[in-house]
Amino acid sequence: MANKEATVFIVDLGSSMGKKHNGRTQTDLEWSLPVVWDRIANIIHQGRKTDQTAVIGFRTNSTNNVLASNHPDTDDYDHINVAFPLKTILGSDIADLREFFRPSQIEAGDILSAIVVAMQMITVHCRALKYKKRIVLLTNGDGAMEPDTGNDIQKQLVKEDILLSILGVDFNDFHGGFQEENKAPQKKLNEEQLCNLVLEASGTMTPVYKAVSELGIPSHRTVRAVTTYKGTLTIGHIGKFEEQSMKIEIQQWPLIMPATAQSAKTFLVQREDKEGEHAGGSAESSATLQQSAPKEGEETLLPSKRTYGKQIEDPTAPGGKIDVDKEQLEKGYVYGRTAVHIGTDDMGVVNLDTEAGLEVVGFVARDKFDRYLEMSKCSLIAALAGNEKYAMALSSFIHGLIETEQFAVARFVKKDNTPPHLVLLTPFTEDGYEALITSELPFAEDMRSYKFPPLDKVVTVGGKNLAQHRTLPSDVLMKSMSNYIDAMDLSSFGTTDTGDATEYAKMEDIYNPVVNRITQVIRYRAINPLDPIPEPYEVLTKYSKPPSALLESAESALNAVKKAGDVKKVPPRQFKRKREPEKPLSGLDIDALLSGEKRQRIDPANAIPEFKQMLEKASDVAAIEDAAKQLARIIETTIRDSVGDMGYQRAVEALGTLREELQEIEEPDIYNALAQELKTKILNGTLGGERTEMWYNIKIRKLGLLDSSVSERSKVSPEAAKDYYKVKPNA
Template sequence: MANKKATCYILNVHHEMSLFPDNAFEKSLKTITSSIEDRVLTGRKTDLVSVILCGTPETHNALSDATPGQYEHITTMTPLVMSSVQMLRELSNLTTADPNVPSADVLDALIVAIELIATHCKKLKYTKRIVMFTDNQTQIDWLDLSAVGDMLKSTEIELVLVGADYEEFQSTSCNENVKNNYEHWQALIKSGHEGDIMSLEEAYAQTQTIYVKDVSARPSFRGYMYLGSISENSTFLPISSNTYLRTKQTSLPTLKKLSGLSQGPTRKVEAIRKFLIRANDGKDGEDAQDIEVSKEDIQQGYKFGKSVVLVSSEELAMSKLITKKEMSILGFVKAESVPRYNFFSNVVILTSGLFRTEQSAVALTTLAEALFETGHYALVRFVTSDNAQPKIGILQPELDDVCPVLQYIDVPFADDIRSHKFKSPKNYDDQEDLDLMESLVDAMSNDSLGPDYLSPESNYNPIDWRVKTATKRAAVNPSAPLPELDKRFDDQFKVNPVILEQVGEIGTKIAKKFNVIKVDTKEKKIFAPVTDFEDRAPINDLLDSANADTRNVNFDTMMTELRGELTIGLSTPVEDYYAMLKADSEEDMVEKADTLMKESIFKLLNLSFGNQHYQKVLNCLEALRKTCVEEEDALRYNTVMHELKSWCSLSTPNTPRRQMWDMVKQAGLGLISSEECPDVEIKDVTKQDAEKFWIEADDSAAAVDVDMEQFNEEDLDDLF
């Protein structure tokens, strides 16, 4: 299998590695861990990793077992295997050895790694690499330098030495022992296959770099692009073409469903899909039953209103559009006539195909040059495979460093476009305003920040980075907090300081010119019309008088008091009604309150969706009846009840308004008799007359057509 990799990491765990100013051991461990984390995230089975520890108290390696007494204090932590989470957890628990443990010869550790790779890879084609993290303070036995170099060369293993004290070697005041060791390492790498020496800081920085994922160049389309219709014209030009994906949206790692209750070897959860028919809903006292239906017995259908129109597989096959894999040029359009927002797909690059490659390349290059010089795009019909849905797209020319190329971009159909109409902005005639805004646009230009500012090549997906980083940390430590966004993403979330400096003075002028003020959104403020508030209660007094529970605050009453008037809203009519009765006024508030309550009752009835407001109407009737009895205004209430009976339309069979009538009857909110209230206007209404009111066939109720009242949208606003 191609592209196989075998990488062996050698880590010196001697105590001296932790004595460096920046703790070389910790940084080396982080570097190795970051490299393995990327491999675990990728999940390639052909990318094998091994870790060898140098300077351990024990000795566990294949060469030591074969030749006792040699290659001591070297431990093969993991053989060459696919990297895993378990490997990362074992690395996270590593520490340096005790100071009493003697140091091991790192050249012996290198020989162990070479033998490990050679035994596993044999003569197979692998990309083999050894990365060693160590210092060069201790003495190294270089007698076998030439033999080790030949081993590296014969096995084609690349050696990379990451030195914790490499900066010291590059300085003029380098220790003689350190200098000698690094010179021997340079000679070993030169005599071997390939290799390099780098500092620990440089290696760590490479693992923290964000890289773009490399993908193999595989054609997404192999076929012909036709200039001219092959179905209508006898003369057409076929151009052998391949397409390669140039841009693609980054997809986040997919989540897997796992069971937290599983005690077995796996926690994977598999979904089972069943098709069931409810045979009995349990209406006849029987238990509800479901009958399973096989997928073959299921028919497809489309909803048509509340009905379903069944469509057979034969009818679906007849309605399917038969297409052939091709890319046909339908014509040419001017580049300025294609709006930029019509480019909504991934970009695909066209290259010459396998048939008559040279001639196809010349045809594509010539077409790209012609389109660029004339300022046109080619409008094409693109079918990726046989019987696939056709797409409409454009071929856009682009001048490359080598030669002009064509790139394909999908354009939307009419059904894919959502056109929104916006109100025309005000046409400003003030030249000073236009100049001021133009200076703002110039000041915020990114030209001063260089061509790499927010360019796609140096701009990475912060969400993708954060999800992957959080996954890596949680694999080792499940309680690890979510990582903060790296400072490298600041340009995507913060305005560049250079632009802020350029805009500073202009922004002040604009704020002063257009009276721009900062609005504090933390506190909600109630605004009322400007009027004379000398005789009004302050807003703080109104808020203090309300209940602390906001669900009981009467906002309708609060707003009407701020406006200097009282009324009955549809949100809390009973509370508004009692507030009017208690108000101090020279006007007869009882009569006004009763009149407004009557209007509110029938507004609620007319606006009610089904029985939505019936309970609220019932509460209003109770309040109105109680007040009319106390204030000897019973005739008004009895009139309301006659009108309500007429509204219920009891003569109509199965009327949905009967529920309101039943609720009123059950609550006992009938007519007020003369025995209940000494009102002279109802002196002829006896208790027997009040009982006759509940007779549905009685036509003595006053016929009042309350449905003729026109709908007022302001009344609907009062409901919310």
């Protein structure tokens, strides 16, 4: 069963948290709260039912907690307010928390009493069950605090195995860093007492400035040690050469799994339409089974409901598609660009009759193996637990691979009658632990080999090698390029904390921008549904460009390369004002003979060719504008008469032709006016109702406005062209 977790967030909401300190433009609460939001967003994003979360505020205007109700004769637990008890946090709780996290007008409320309330919640909820228990306290340390004279809180934290993490606003960094000057005596005393509590309870204390600076650093998820295979490792042929063969009972666990970006199908935006129903439908997940309706005008990012089956086109059905159950589907496989159908009766012919096992089929020298072939997930293999015989046999095999500097290639079948895989077995020894690491290898059908002509020689048709050629680099160019490569060396451009030279852009400092950027956006929009999407974290874009200091130092070497290679800037493409028609070799104008008189109207059945013909015959701007408007009306009619999305591809093709042709003859204003009109009609529903999917097709094919960077005659800036793709809430 998955590990259960119980986390209680305690947030200081005293009046001092609403003030600005140490020259910041934000209040203490505004500056430090993103750290708490980030951890809450991480819990929501994981969507685990076993993650229980509670939020408590102290130094609040009101009092709402069990201990205060049970002990009305004391004021120890006054001004402590429980936003919600331990439960699976829901999307509706986010809106409530945004209202809850507001500074109060008082300073009364004890920090240690808030910790006691959190401990009581965890103890009652978790009982004797196995939980990972955490308390996260955010405070600036102001206000009075009763001392823990008998260390009762510390003892209870240790007894219940609760990890206490304190985030201190303007707390001193004892590891070197921020040190607040002229600290108030009460705050200094509270900080020392909290520090002692953390040390005695084996907790953590982090200054908020450090936690804020680490917000953008992605976290690595630990791969769960779940047995994925338990069977035999066979070396040799047991049936033919039993004495020379060896069979070892092993078990396998996942070691490294690739992180994949969140699919767009996993989440949807739920908003309330005019009739009061949710446009997102009844989507829900394990983390949002009881989502409340969003407030008016508010969007909520929700996990999408998983459906089984498929939709197929049916012109007679509403929307042009019908749902097909999973049971009615037949399997098919992609072969090149063709989908090959294989029925259930034929599956027995193509399926291999295999038996589960891991069989060594060969060996490869370590220095002869191409490392890029094992770019896949990795697993760890060890001998069956508790059996010394198998452990000794596997250890001998591992040390044999190490001494001979070999890797083993094995045929792996996870279960009976499943497809076999080729895996590479790499020996692994560290700190007295011995194991094999497996990584999947590609088959020959999975590889694509390409041959390119050599860059360092030119071979004639007769087989002669040319020493000099216009495509061969000269000695001066080779030397200049070598100097430029040395000048751009990153192996010693970085610096350590002590100022020593080190490698720049180390492997462990580079993160997948796609995976982590999408994760950042999903988490942010879950907490702030109405705010614009933030810029990517600096850690994700830091290494996307070479450092400016390195570019400046290598500028002279780059200029030498340009001079040696006679590098010239390619002039921008010049568009002709009017297209010059191609002249046939025979001298006869076939188009003129067939077309006869100038075309006045475009036939919707042959719209694109006739539109191009009208442009070729156009003698002034008015004729060009008339042809463009006719094609635009045909596009609108195609969208309006489309059953579902059946006509969208024809409309997109025609719109792309309209954009391309008007860009080529430098009439961007005509296209921009028609594109703006088309967007308005699509979003207002005047083209046959809901046509947002058509707008989605326009966006992904980038058929937006022609800006000044594309056409010099355009009056639209690149920023305005980007805004064209944005949809206003009232649109």
